[in-house]
Amino acid sequence: MATLITDACINCGACEHECPNGAISEGSYIYEIDRDLCTECVGFFGDESCQMVCPVECCVPDVGWVEEEVDLLAKAIRLHGEDNFPKLEELDEKTSRFRNKNWINRDI
Ligand code: SF4
Secondary structure: OOEEEOOOOOOOOOOOOOOOOOOEEEOOOOEEEOOOOOOOOOOOOOOOHHHHHOOOOOEEEOOOOOOOHHHHHHHHHHHHOHHHOOOHHHOOOOOOHHHOOOOOOOOO
16 A cells, blocks of 8 residues: 555655655645555554644545555565665564554544
């Protein structure tokens, strides 16, 4: 489930440099997330970094694009290299939102 930015975005730019994958950029109308680069921060953080900084809470799960934790970790490894990440069984609440019971959108 990649993250997407809704049209509530106020173009503050706070999220762009927080994304560890460089998946966020300024679009023609609002900021946008490239779903091919979005890993929901699996392997990096226990929350999605864009959600943590967005002042208007418009970085939301894309329920039309569901991805499992194992696939998101594999994507992160493709982007950054295997040496940079724990193994799937080593992920915890600090490195995967799937294991973080306080994840903002846990009801989704
Ligand atoms: Fe838009 Fe939120 Fe990113 Fe600011 S932090 S640019 S409001 S999505």
